[in-house]
Amino acid sequence: MENENNKEVNQNFSFFENADVQEYFADLNIELLSGRHIQKDRFYLYKLLKDYYNELCFYYEKLYGLELLMETRENSKYYYVDYPDASKGALTNPSRHKKLTQKQTLIGLILLNMYYEQYFENKKEVRFADIKKEIKESDNNIFYKKLFFNKVQDDYLEGDWSLKVIKPFRSVLREFNKLGWITNLAVEDGEEIHFVLREPIIRFQKLYEKEITNFTEFSEKYLSQL
Amino acid sequence: MDGLLKYYLEHPREERFKYALTDFALKFIKLIDNKLYSPYAKFPLRDTFKKLADFKASEIKNIDDFNRWYEFNFEGNSGTVIIDHLESLKDYVNKAIDALNIYINQDQYSALKTAENVSILFEKITAKSEEIKDTLLISNSLDEEIEQVVNYFLNRKNSLPDNKTLTQKEAHKIFREEYDRAVEIKKKVDDFFVEVEYKLGQLLDRSAYASTQLITVQDNFKNKSAVRINVKRLLRFTLEQATFSKKEGFTLPEKFPIKSVVSERFKHIGLVYYKEFGLQKSYVIEPKTNEAHLKSQVLKLDVELTRQENTAKWVNHFKKQLQEEKEIDFSNYFYDIASKENDALIALKVGFELVEFARHNKEYEIKIDREIPESSLSQNIALWKMKIIKK
Numbered sequence: 001m002e003n004e005n006n007k008e009v010n011q012n013f014s015f016f017e018n019a020d021v022q023e024y025f026a027d028l029n030i031e032l033l034s035g036r037h038i039q040k041d042r043f044y045l046y047k048l049l050k051d052y053y054n055e056l057c058f059y060y061e062k063l064y065g066l067e068l069l070m071e072t073r074e075n076s077k078y079y080y081v082d083y084p085d086a087s088k089g090a091l092t093n094p095s096r097h098k099k100l101t102q103k104q105t106l107i108g109l110i111l112l113n114m115y116y117e118q119y120f121e122n123k124k125e126v127r128f129a130d131i132k133k134e135i136k137e138s139d140n141n142i143f144y145k146k147l148f149f150n151k152v153q154d155d156y157l158e159g160d161w162s163l164k165v166i167k168p169f170r171s172v173l174r175e176f177n178k179l180g181w182i183t184n185l186a187v188e189d190g191e192e193i194h195f196v197l198r199e200p201i202i203r204f205q206k207l208y209e210k211e212i213t214n215f216t217e218f219s220e221k222y223l224s225q226l
Numbered sequence: 227m228d229g230l231l232k233y234y235l236e237h238p239r240e241e242r243f244k245y246a247l248t249d250f251a252l253k254f255i256k257l258i259d260n261k262l263y264s265p266y267a268k269f270p271l272r273d274t275f276k277k278l279a280d281f282k283a284s285e286i287k288n289i290d291d292f293n294r295w296y297e298f299n300f301e302g303n304s305g306t307v308i309i310d311h312l313e314s315l316k317d318y319v320n321k322a323i324d325a326l327n328i329y330i331n332q333d334q335y336s337a338l339k340t341a342e343n344v345s346i347l348f349e350k351i352t353a354k355s356e357e358i359k360d361t362l363l364i365s366n367s368l369d370e371e372i373e374q375v376v377n378y379f380l381n382r383k384n385s386l387p388d389n390k391t392l393t394q395k396e397a398h399k400i401f402r403e404e405y406d407r408a409v410e411i412k413k414k415v416d417d418f419f420v421e422v423e424y425k426l427g428q429l430l431d432r433s434a435y436a437s438t439q440l441i442t443v444q445d446n447f448k449n450k451s452a453v454r455i456n457v458k459r460l461l462r463f464t465l466e467q468a469t470f471s472k473k474e475g476f477t478l479p480e481k482f483p484i485k486s487v488v489s490e491r492f493k494h495i496g497l498v499y500y501k502e503f504g505l506q507k508s509y510v511i512e513p514k515t516n517e518a519h520l521k522s523q524v525l526k527l528d529v530e531l532t533r534q535e536n537t538a539k540w541v542n543h544f545k546k547q548l549q550e551e552k553e554i555d556f557s558n559y560f561y562d563i564a565s566k567e568n569d570a571l572i573a574l575k576v577g578f579e580l581v582e583f584a585r586h587n588k589e590y591e592i593k594i595d596r597e598i599p600e601s602s603l604s605q606n607i608a609l610w611k612m613k614i615i616k617k
Contacts, residue, residue: 030492032488033489034492035488075438081488097486099484100487102468103476105478105482105484106464106476106478109460109461113461119330119443120329121327122436123432139462140461140465144465147465148470168476179487212457212460215456215460219459225481
């Protein structure tokens with residue numbers, strides 16, 4: 001058995017004969033190809049990735065044309081598969097990869113921002129009250145209010161919050177939960193939203209790395225095209 | 227004012243136009259004051275707790291002593307002090323994390339100042355948590371003493387004999403209640419320390435994480451800060467670009483870059499596994515014969531058939547006789563049939579069928595004499611005298 005630090009790896013598929021691989025590989029494969037980012041809490045899958053990292057890299061590269069990546073953020077490691085820069089590998093067919101929706105992109109950015117707001121907190125919990133505060137009181141409150149409610153006022157009816165904020169957030173959170181970017185927590189006392197932002201939310205930042213690193217250049221170029 | 231007058235305000239005696247706070251209101255203010263300013267946090271935690279740990283089981287002579295110790299010394303005194311220290315520790319941790327959360331939004335000079343302030347807070351956090359940890363160590367010896375007190379009440383409860391007098395039964399009831407209360411106090415003290423340890427653990431985890439993050443960020447402050455600021459700018463930019471319509475929901479202009487993630491869909495379909503396809507064979511299972519049961523049933527059937535056959539023979543015989551002799555005294559033949567056939571049931575059936583025959587036939591009459599003849603007395607079945615007469 002080799003691990004991710006060992007460079008001497010047999011570039012073949014003989015590792016499939018090992019009992020632990022046979023037991024957990026099917027689950028791991030489904031999770032990775034579904035887009036999930038895997039962290040320590042998925043113990044057996046994480047262990048498999050740790051123990052057979054190089055073999056699995058070879059497997060995904062040869063059979064799918066994908067990269068198996070490992071990243072460490074805030075002392076926490078996570079694994080996921082991604083396309084190489086210029087191609088979508090064996091998942092070129094549109095049914096086999098997924099563009100984030102515009103709603104997911106927007107809410108993803110809000111969540112990434114919230115992650116940084118709580119950067120020094122070990123458990124980055126978010127409740128509906130935090131989202132409400134962000135919309136009502138943050139520096140961006142005017143933009144939020146215009147976008148979510150189409151009018152700027154101090155507060156809104158409960159039904160409006162439910163329909164215009166809670167509903168879209170919940171549908172995005174369900175998807176992000178599947179990707180491993182957040183973990184939905186048990187809701188208490190009639191709470192509508194309660195989740196933890198996980199380190200893999202940084203993957204969203206990575207998707208927009210070019211735009212974030214060169215923001216001025218990006219925004220100028222983008223506006224000139226409109 | 228009327229509402230306040232009931233609980234919070236009162237007129238001082240003989241001064242109808244003045245108002246004063248009630249004792250309840252003063253207590254309430256004290257409660258809020260304690261909550262806001264944690265005054266006990268200023269008390270030396272180690273010393274206060276050491277006094278509490280000096281508690282000796284031998285000092286407890288009855289349940290009132292133990293109740294008093296719990297309510298005044300533990301709950302009302304040292305317990306409050308430790309909770310206030312914990313609250314003030316939480317306050318330091320929150321302050322440190324709040325300050326750090328804006329740290330990477332700042333320019334390098336302000337960030338340096340923040341880091342300095344936070345490091346002072348971290349020193350306070352370390353000192354306070356050490357103090358709380360010490361009290362948790364002291365709590366071990368306290369736990370042993372409390373265990374002894376509980377055992378004392380347990381032994382007293384068990385000291386009475388199994389067969390108790392009425393007075394002993396009364397005493398046993400009281401001892402049992404006292405023991406239950408002692409156990410309850412022990413549980414409350416245990417729960418208190420478990421809770422303190424858990425909360426302390428949580429606060430220390432938060433503080434350790436924040437401190438590690440600070441070290442990592444300090445190493446790469448410029449880069450981290452630039453990313454943080456640009457994430458904020460990208461969010462604002464995206465909010466400016468986004469629109470909402472009922473039909474399409476949230477939309478971004480076509481030129482806005484939208485990213486892709488790997489997403490192979492998996493469908494799990496559960497199929498039943500068949501070894502062969504085509505029409506399924508239907509198997510007929512041959513029933514097994516239970517020979518013994520079959521034999522007994524055949525025998526039963528034989529007996530019944532013979533009985534019916536013989537009954538029919540006798541009935542025909544008597545019908546003929548009736549034609550010839552015009553009268554039959556069946557009671558004379560009954561025992562004869564039973565004896566010849568060795569089956570009283572045949573005799574009964576013959577009699578029954580003859581009666582039925584005569585009843586439904588107007589040419590015949592049945593005459594029953596409700597006297598049991600002497601010949602019938604010695605038999606198992608007694609019979610009235612019964613004649614069938616042809617009119």
